[in-house]
Amino acid sequence: MRVDATLADREVREELATEKGKSSSKKRRQKKLASMPRAVQRLFETCKEIFAEGGPGIIPSPNDVERLRSFLDTLKPANVGLSSNMPFFRNVGMDGPPPVTYLHIYACPKFSIGIFCLPQAAVIPLHNHPGMTVFSKLLFGSMHIKSYDWVNDPQGSNEKIKSSSGACLARVNTDAIFKAPCETSVLYPTTGGNMHCFTAVTSCAVLDVLGPPYNDDEGRACIYYKEYAYSSFPGDAIVLSGESEEYAWLEERGSEPDDLVVRGAEYKGPKVVDC
Template identity: 25%
Template sequence: MSLVQRIARQGKITFSAHYSALTAGSTEAPDLQPLLALVNELKSSDINLPSNPAVADITPPDSAPAAFIDILRDNHFTIAGFLLRRGSSMPIHDHPNMYGICKVLYGKVIITSFSPPKRIETSIPHSHGFSYYMAKDEGAEFFTAASPCAILTPNSKNLHTICAMEHSAFFDILGPPYNSFENRNCHYYQEVPKTTVFDQEKAKELDGVRVLKRTEQPPMFYTSVKSYRGPPVDVRKL
């Protein structure tokens, strides 16, 4: 059985159990360790991606800053791959009530994370209906293929932006997946000066906190689609 099939099978076990626990009223976090142990073994060759940054096939098609590779969609979790062109960035976005596992397969990325935002109740002239939030700054971390997975949870590092220092690819698991019917929409944010919503004195007191403005998806960020060419993932074996 291929490694990606084993990952998919463990993902089903992990997030199906989590869903059942939530349905029963539990707030306990899922046990991610068995899944993390498998994903940390993953290499670009395991999903038939070239690992040489000089190979043109590893960059998104056309001029897109990123490409999306759909590997598996399930009611309880999803698996995807992303290619990022050198110098491109995924804007700040969230994962409401979701867990995420991100494993870089080649290249180098910087992930800057924020913990879940709290809406700021304020009346700002000319705000054009935008909402503003305070979020804890969790800092920036470098990740390469040699790094362990980056992890996000509903309460920690749930928002992030990913910047590619080189042509890069990463493997991405989200559980449960985005679902507008269950209030798990993806929202985008832009960092703004604290003085946008606070006076100078209050802004100075907010050490380690960022002010984010919720926005639409930035038009300069979009993804093309690349076909998955790795070992088949048989949903009947999950």
């Protein structure tokens, strides 16, 4: 009888432990699910505070920039309902760069939040962000980023240096491959790599916060550029600090590149509640 009682006691303890484990696991899942919408809502509320007094060319304070950057650094794909096996990230083997998918989360006159989903080898060509402060958070995957800032006339004016063909001189700010998780990048209206190009080394997703967003009617249209090596216009060479490889001539494209396909898709992650 003693053996049977001991066995029964053990079975009861094991059953209680199992139920306790299930309960703890359920609570963890509930806590995780609850944290997902909170993360997106916190992002929205942080942006709303930081860009409240914003506008074209107005940069948030250094403390606010660091506050938003630090919060974005904590975001994971699950926080926005993303996983790498979604159809947005499949390269279907079509000619030319595969299409990019944009998931719209929120937009107002002060800022916008959205996610670019890039299959492997997809490219967002070199383009600018007029008057904007932009935060780019790589959620997963690997991406090559190349960015430029304009070089102003050395005589002290704010005029760009132009070649005889009309291309403007720019200096490389970033030319590197980034792999998630990595620090959120920030670019500013005139510094930090205001013109950049994204190339997906692997399938990847990048969350962008733009303050303020593009607006053609207010003069913030997106301009795309062709890139030429500094040596392409030898007659227009000037004295430069650094190596010539650090510079390039950028020429405005008359329209969006023909091989760029950006498709909109429904964002199905946690929604923003704008109270």
